[in-house]
Amino acid sequence: MLNIPTWKRVVIWALCVLGLLLAMPNAFYSRVEGHNDAVKAIELAGETPDRLSAKAAWPEWLPSGLVNLGLDLRGGAHLLAEVQVEDVYAERMDALWPEMRDALREVRASIGTIRRQDSDAPDELRVRISRPEGMETALVTVRALARPITTLTGVGSSDIEVRGEGDEVVITLSEAERAATDSRTLQQSLEIVRRRVDEVGTREPTILRQGNDRILIQVPGIGSADELKSLIGTTARLTFHPVVGRADSADQPAGPNNFILPDMTDTGVFYILEKTAVVSGEELTDAQPAFDQNGRPSVTFRFNPTGARKFGQYTAENVGSPFAIMLDDEVISAPVIQEAIPGGSGQITGNFTIEESTELAVLLRAGALPAELVFLEERTIGPELGADSIEAGKIASLVAFSAVLVFMALSYGWFGILANIALLINVGLIFGLLSAIGATLTLPGIAGIVLTIGMAVDANVLVFERIREELKTARGPARAIELGYEKALSAILDANITTFITATILFMLGAGPVRGFAVTLGLGILTSVFTAIFVTRIMIVMWMERRRPRTLEV
Amino acid sequence: MRLKLVPSETDWNFFAAARVTFGASLVAMVLSVALFFVMGLNFGIDFRGGTTIRTESIRPVDVGAYRNALAALDLGDVSISEVFDPGFGPDKNVAQVRIQAQTGEESVTPETIAAVAAALQQIDPSISFPSIESVGPKVSGELVRTAIMAVTLALAAVLFYIWLRFEWQFALGAVAALVHDVILTIGVFAAFQIRFDLAIIAALLTIVGYSLNDTVVVFDRVRENLRKYKKPALKKVLNLSINETLSRTVMTSLTTLLALFALFVLGGDVIRGFVFAMIWGILVGTYSSVFVASNILLMLGVKRDWSKNDDGGAGTQFANVDA
Numbered sequence: 001m002l003n004i005p006t007w008k009r010v011v012i013w014a015l016c017v018l019g020l021l022l023a024m025p026n027a028f029y030s031r032v033e034g035h036n037d038a039v040k041a042i043e044l045a046g047e048t049p050d051r052l053s054a055k056a057a058w059p060e061w062l063p064s065g066l067v068n069l070g071l072d073l074r075g076g077a078h079l080l081a082e083v084q085v086e087d088v089y090a091e092r093m094d095a096l097w098p099e100m101r102d103a104l105r106e107v108r109a110s111i112g113t114i115r116r117q118d119s120d121a122p123d124e125l126r127v128r129i130s131r132p133e134g135m136e137t138a139l140v141t142v143r144a145l146a147r148p149i150t151t152l153t154g155v156g157s158s159d160i161e162v163r164g165e166g167d168e169v170v171i172t173l174s175e176a177e178r179a180a181t182d183s184r185t186l187q188q189s190l191e192i193v194r195r196r197v198d199e200v201g202t203r204e205p206t207i208l209r210q211g212n213d214r215i216l217i218q219v220p221g222i223g224s225a226d227e228l229k230s231l232i233g234t235t236a237r238l239t240f241h242p243v244v245g246r247a248d249s250a251d252q253p254a255g256p257n258n259f260i261l262p263d264m265t266d267t268g269v270f271y272i273l274e275k276t277a278v279v280s281g282e283e284l285t286d287a288q289p290a291f292d293q294n295g296r297p298s299v300t301f302r303f304n305p306t307g308a309r310k311f312g313q314y315t316a317e318n319v320g321s322p323f324a325i326m327l328d329d330e331v332i333s334a335p336v337i338q339e340a341i342p343g344g345s346g347q348i349t350g351n352f353t354i355e356e357s358t359e360l361a362v363l364l365r366a367g368a369l370p371a372e373l374v375f376l377e378e379r380t381i382g383p384e385l386g387a388d389s390i391e392a393g394k395i396a397s398l399v400a401f402s403a404v405l406v407f408m409a410l411s412y413g414w415f416g417i418l419a420n421i422a423l424l425i426n427v428g429l430i431f432g433l434l435s436a437i438g439a440t441l442t443l444p445g446i447a448g449i450v451l452t453i454g455m456a457v458d459a460n461v462l463v464f465e466r467i468r469e470e471l472k473t474a475r476g477p478a479r480a481i482e483l484g485y486e487k488a489l490s491a492i493l494d495a496n497i498t499t500f501i502t503a504t505i506l507f508m509l510g511a512g513p514v515r516g517f518a519v520t521l522g523l524g525i526l527t528s529v530f531t532a533i534f535v536t537r538i539m540i541v542m543w544m545e546r547r548r549p550r551t552l553e554v
Numbered sequence: 555m556r557l558k559l560v561p562s563e564t565d566w567n568f569f570a571a572a573r574v575t576f577g578a579s580l581v582a583m584v585l586s587v588a589l590f591f592v593m594g595l596n597f598g599i600d601f602r603g604g605t606t607i608r609t610e611s612i613r614p615v616d617v618g619a620y621r622n623a624l625a626a627l628d629l630g631d632v633s634i635s636e637v638f639d640p641g642f643g644p645d646k647n648v649a650q651v652r653i654q655a656q657t658g659e660e661s662v663t664p665e666t667i668a669a670v671a672a673a674l675q676q677i678d679p680s681i682s683f684p685s686i687e688s689v690g691p692k693v694s695g696e697l698v699r700t701a702i703m704a705v706t707l708a709l710a711a712v713l714f715y716i717w718l719r720f721e722w723q724f725a726l727g728a729v730a731a732l733v734h735d736v737i738l739t740i741g742v743f744a745a746f747q748i749r750f751d752l753a754i755i756a757a758l759l760t761i762v763g764y765s766l767n768d769t770v771v772v773f774d775r776v777r778e779n780l781r782k783y784k785k786p787a788l789k790k791v792l793n794l795s796i797n798e799t800l801s802r803t804v805m806t807s808l809t810t811l812l813a814l815f816a817l818f819v820l821g822g823d824v825i826r827g828f829v830f831a832m833i834w835g836i837l838v839g840t841y842s843s844v845f846v847a848s849n850i851l852l853m854l855g856v857k858r859d860w861s862k863n864d865d866g867g868a869g870t871q872f873a874n875v876d877a
Contacts, residue, residue, distance in 0.1 A: 072824070080693060225686070226664045376693045382684035385608070385824075392641060392822030400816035404809050410557040411805065443825050444753050450817050451760065451832065454810030455767070458802075461809075462771065465802040468562065491774035498715055498770055499763035502708045506759050509704040514756040521760065553556075 004541055012534045016425050019527075022063050022432035031057050032064050065435040068204065069220070070442035070516055073390050075383030076220035077228045080376045083189045083213050085182040087371035089123030089173055092181065094275055096125060096160070096171065100142060107141050110134040116257055117168060123178075125171040132167040139164055142171060149176050182213065188370045190215055193232045195366040214376070225378040233373050235328045236363035238281030238301075240311070241273040243322040243334055264330040265351040271331050273324050278314045280368075283307025287364035289357040290347065297357035298349040301364065308344020316340035327360075393446035400450045401427070408457055412464050415554050418539045419460040422531040426456050429527040430520065439523075442516030452524030458495070459532030462488040467554050477552035478544060485537060492533065500525045559808065560801040568796050568844060569789055569852070575845040579734055586741020593744045598751030601698050603655030603691040605667065608637075609674060611681040612645040620649065623673040629666070630654045639823040648823070655691050701755040705736065708759050712766055720773060721857055727850035728769045731842040735765045738838045739831055753828040761835030764810070768803060768843035775799050776851070780858065788856060792848050807840045 025032040035058035038051040058064060071078050097116060104114045104127065112130030119126045129138050139162055146158035159177040163170050173181065190209055197205045197219060206218040222228050244258050247270040254260045254272050263269040285304045292298040303311055314323075315337050324334040325348055332350040352360070405423070408416040430449060434441060467484030471477070503525060506518035599606050609615075615636045624632050631654040642648060651674075656666065667686060674681050689697075709729055717725035736758055743750050775795040783791055811833060818829045 082692075225688075226667075229664070376690040377688065379687040380685060381687075382682075385684035388641075389822055389824055392820060396817040396819075396821040399820055400813035403812040403816060407557075407809055407812060411559075413556060443822075444756055444828060447817060447821070447825055447828060447832075450813045450821075451810065454813035455764070455806070457809045458767065458806040461802050461805045465799075465805070468801075469798070487778070491771045494719055494770045494774055495767040498712055498766045501711045501715060502759045502763040502766075505704055505708045505711060506756060509700050509707070510752075510756065514752055517753075517756045517760075521763075 004538060009538060012538055015530075016429070016535060019429035019432035020425070022065060022436050023428045023430075024062070025058070025064055025066055026431050026435060028058070029066065032066055034058075036064055036066070063435070065438065067431060067434045068438060068440040069386075069390070070440045070445065071218055071220060071379070071381050071386070072443045073386045073393075073441065074220045075381050075386040076218065077222045077225040078377070078379040078381075079217045079225055079228060079232075080210070080378070081193075081215045081217065081233075081373040082376050083186050083215065084372040084374060085185045085213050086122065088181055088185045089178070092173060093123060093125040093171070096145075098276065099145060100125070100127070100171070103141050103145055104129075104138060107134070107137050110137045118256060121172075123173055126165075127169045127171075128167055129169065130167075135164045135167070135169070138169050142169055149174070149180060185370045186213060186215070189373070192367050192369050193217060193373075196232050196363065197228075199362050199366060215373070221383070223380075225380045229375060229378065231359075233375065234363055235369045235372055236281070236360070236366075237328055237368040238284070238364060239277040239326050240279045240314075241275075241277050241324045241326055242314075242318070243324050244272040244274060246270065247272055261324075261326060261329060261331050263334075264327070264332050271324055271334055273326070273331075277326075278323065279303065279307050279311045281364060282368065283310075284364055287361045289354070289361045292347060292349045296349060297352040297354045298347050299352075299357050299361050299364065300347045301345065303344040305344070308342075311344060311346075312340060312342040316342070389443050393443060397446060397450055397453070401453055404453055404457060408460075412460075412554055414543075415464055415467075415540070418543070419457060419464070419532075419536055421539065422460065422536040423453065423456055425535055426524075426527050426531040427453065429531070430523050433523045433527065434520070439519050440516055441520070444514065444517035445520040448517045448520030448524060452521065452528060455499075456524065456528035456532070459488075459492045459528060460536055462492055462495075463532065463536070464554050467552075471552060471554065477549055480552065481540060481544070485533070489533065492529065496525050496529050558801075559804050562801070564797045564800055566793075566797060566800075568793055568848070572845075572849055572852075576849050579842070579846055582741070583734060583737050586737045586744070589741050589744040593747065595740070595744055595750040596747040598749045599652065599655075599687060599689045599694065600752040601694050601701070601750065603689050603694040605653045605655075605686065605688040607651045607653075607667070607670060607683055608685040609649045609651060609681050610684050611647050611678050613647060613678050613680060615647045615649040616677075617649070619677050620651065620674060623677050624651070624653075624670060627666075627669055627673060629656070629670075637823050639826075640819065641822060655689075655694075697752060701752070704755060705758060705762070708762050709733070712762070716770070716773075720777060723851055723854040723856045724773050724776075726854060727847040728766060728773065730850045731769050731839075731847040732762050732765055734842045734846050735761050735835055735838045739835050742834055743831070748827050748830065751827075753825065754831050757828050757831035757835065760832060761839055764832075764836055765839030765842055768806075768840055769847045771802065772796055772799050772843055772848065773851075776848075780856070784858065788858075789852055792852055796844055796848060803840060803844065807836055810836055 034054040038054035042051050042055065101114065101116075104111065108114075110131065111134035114130075115128045117126035117128050127138075129135065142160075142162045146160045146162070149157050149159055157174050157176040159174060161172050161174045186209060190207065193215060194205075194207050197207060197217065204220060206216065208216045210216050217228065217232065219228055244255070247254075247260055248268065250260050250262065250270055252260060252270070252272075257275045258272050259275055260270050260272050263271065283303050283306060285302050287299055287301045290298050290300045319337050319339060322334050322336045325332045332348055348360075401423075405420045408419050408423075410416070412419065427449070430452065433439075463484050466488040467480050470480040470483040470487075500522060503518050503522035507515055507522060510518050609620075617634050617636060620634045621632070624634075633652045635650050637648040637650055639648070651670070653666070653670070656663075667688075671683060709732060712732065713725045713729045716728050739758060739761060742748075743754065772795060775798055776792060779791045779795050779798075783794075814829055814833045814836065818826060818833060821829060
């Protein structure tokens with residue numbers, strides 16, 4: 001038992017050294033952070049003297065992984081957004097309509113005239129046919145438009161469900177298609193949120209999918225959640241619609257397939273627009289802030305070839321009539337088409353400030369959100385509060401640490417000091433592991449470390465107490481130490497495994513700071529068991545080999 | 555010279571006053587449950603939705619003036635409390651303003667927050683807002699469910715593990731001790747109306763883990779002693795085991811408490827509630843592993859034949875783990 005083979009000694013010490021090496025960058029936090037930022041910046045934007053010197057501040061061959069600081073320690077904004085996935089259904093139905101209309105017109109002989117009806121449910125398309133006896137033909141015709149679904153879960157089903165209700169054909173999305181659409185919508189939203197946050201260029205934003213329809217966004221260093229919200233919460237859906245007429249209020253009847261929208265700048269002015277858009281923002285390839293011929297801030301945009309063709313064709317056919325540029329349920333402007341616009345580029349002039357036009361250009365470039373975001377949770381933590389928390393956490397940890405060290409040394413003498421060295425290694429290992437897996441340290445996480453400091457000595461205490469007991473009966477110190485470790489082991493493992501179970505459950509179910517706590521607690525258990533049963537033991541064994549004491553006091 | 559908190563040989567009878575200690579535990583639990591229902595918990599926004607705004611100012615906090623300023627905004631239930639911390643200087647005065655979830659809104663709108671900020675700035679121009687947190691009712695509902703699930707799951711997992719490694723009587727004893735600790739902690743939170751938020755759930759689960767740690771160490775010794783002493787009464791074996799592990803129990807509780815007290819005093823006000831829950835939990839947890847878990851074990855009785863051959867080797871699985 002007291003003969004530990006050389007290879008085991010090497011492995012144990014090597015693990016300690018590795019852990020401490022990984023932890024080391026955290027001791028030089030700002031310097032390493034500067035180095036990491038510089039490396040990233042050089043990769044993106046090339047070398048400058050400043051960046052090079054920041055990069056040189058930390059040697060390349062040393063590990064440079066750092067523990068991320070959570071929002072509560074660094075300050076920043078946290079948002080939990082729910083993507084309104086249903087928004088997309090209505091749009092799907094609108095997009096389906098032209099195709100359906102054309103198909104039904106071909107069988108006009110048996111079904112008569114067709115007319116789209118307004119529907120209460122947004123994800124329903126209702127078409128009235130004037131000859132109900134032709135319903136069967138209509139249903140067959142519409143069903144022929146259904147496409148099979150290609151996702152894994154939806155195999156065998158098609159994207160739409162069609163049924164007849166009196167003289168109306170009702171088309172809805174199938175369950176499988178909804179699921180597929182939802183997942184696509186969330187994926188797109190995630191991507192667009194990421195692009196928008198990246199455009200602002202802050203450090204290490206966290207953008208994560210949560211569940212089926214939620215996105216978690218954490219951006220350190222941003223002033224407030226509001227700022228972040230206005231950046232990512234705007235749908236920024238740009239569409240171009242034919243204008244049917246003007247109106248004085250939003251309540252006026254718009255007629256089927258039309259809708260009424262307010263003007264962005266002139267209150268009291270409303271436009272009646274056709275539901276089906278001519279071109280939409282998805283077909284933009286670029287948008288830049290600019291000034292129009294009168295020197296007012298504006299945004300120039302360019303369409304991709306398909307968009308350009310549609311736009312060119314529409315403007316050619318409708319010279320002299322107005323069309324509306326619409327952004328998120330408001331009409332930016334409704335100019336009259338002076339001439340055909342074939343080049344696929346144009347300029348939006350509204351009543352913008354320079355900031356607004358810049359932001360609009362950013363939003364248009366990053367793309368529109370496919371659906372609205374509703375914010376369920378938002379938190380802003382000021383950087384000073386974070387700095388205070390770090391400071392308090394640091395002091396508290398140091399005091400806690402010293403108290404435990406002194407207490408252990410007083411209680412167990414030389415063995416206590418060995419345990420203290422192991423405890424120092426233990427804390428180093430926790431930080432090493434945290435850096436290696438890129439975990440985030442939160443305030444509760446610091447509490448987890450402090451708690452681990454308190455509890456890490458437990459395994460050593462168990463062993464030492466046991467050695468004391470064995471010293472009373474056993475034949476000499478070596479045997480007592482051997483028995484002490486042997487007999488304390490099951491208690492150590494049982495106790496730590498049960499705590500580890502709770503840490504795991506916390507990690508699985510917890511959110512945000514609680515999760516940070518679970519991570520440090522769980523890692524702390526692993527490292528403390530390791531240091532207690534391997535590191536302390538190896539130190540005791542080495543000491544025994546050198547001194548060969550005849551008696552032992554623990 | 556060693557610091558010894560517990561004499562190296564003790565033969566204290568922990569069951570002498572079993573009726574009193576067990577009765578006291580029962581009374582405390584009933585009282586906690588009663589407090590929970592009568593006073594309720596002071597739930598933070600994590601669990602009931604709403605907004606908390608932390609204010610900081612060089613002027614002393616005037617809760618009454620704050621309240622009057624906000625009353626005009628008609629925000630429903632608004633609670634304002636001053637925050638104290640030894641770390642704050644004389645020109646750092648912190649308060650916490652909590653606004654209930656506004657009907658029909660998932661999270662409080664920027665307009666509401668701007669209105670609150672403006673109202674407070676009117677009475678104290680130097681005021682600033684280091685943190686603003688807002689949780690919608692949808693999320694808070696879910697957080698409540700997850701929290702309850704987390705605690706229940708943790709208890710179930712532990713019950714299962716101990717049953718696997720020991721015997722079912724041990725598992726029941728351990729879980730009874732845990733339930734005791736959790737209930738008493740909730741009782742204290744109800745009694746002192748300390749803010750109960752998500753972090754407290756983490757603290758509760760840590761208490762579960764810690765108390766378990768203690769209980770398992772005692773039980774491990776009980777198991778060992780049951781193998782060693784086949785004849786003496788169970789009560790005697792239990793008492794012996796508690797005495798033998800007493801020194802360790804006290805040592806570990808003390809080191810942990812030392813660390814936590816440092817955090818409580820110096821760790822800042824943000825996590826003080828969290829640390830308080832832990833300190834209380836460790837006190838109760840240490841008590842319960844000695845007085846509650848063992849008492850339950852004594853009541854349930856336990857298999858006496860622990861000879862290694864006939865038993866699947868419960869508790870010996872790790873015996874050959876070696877450095």
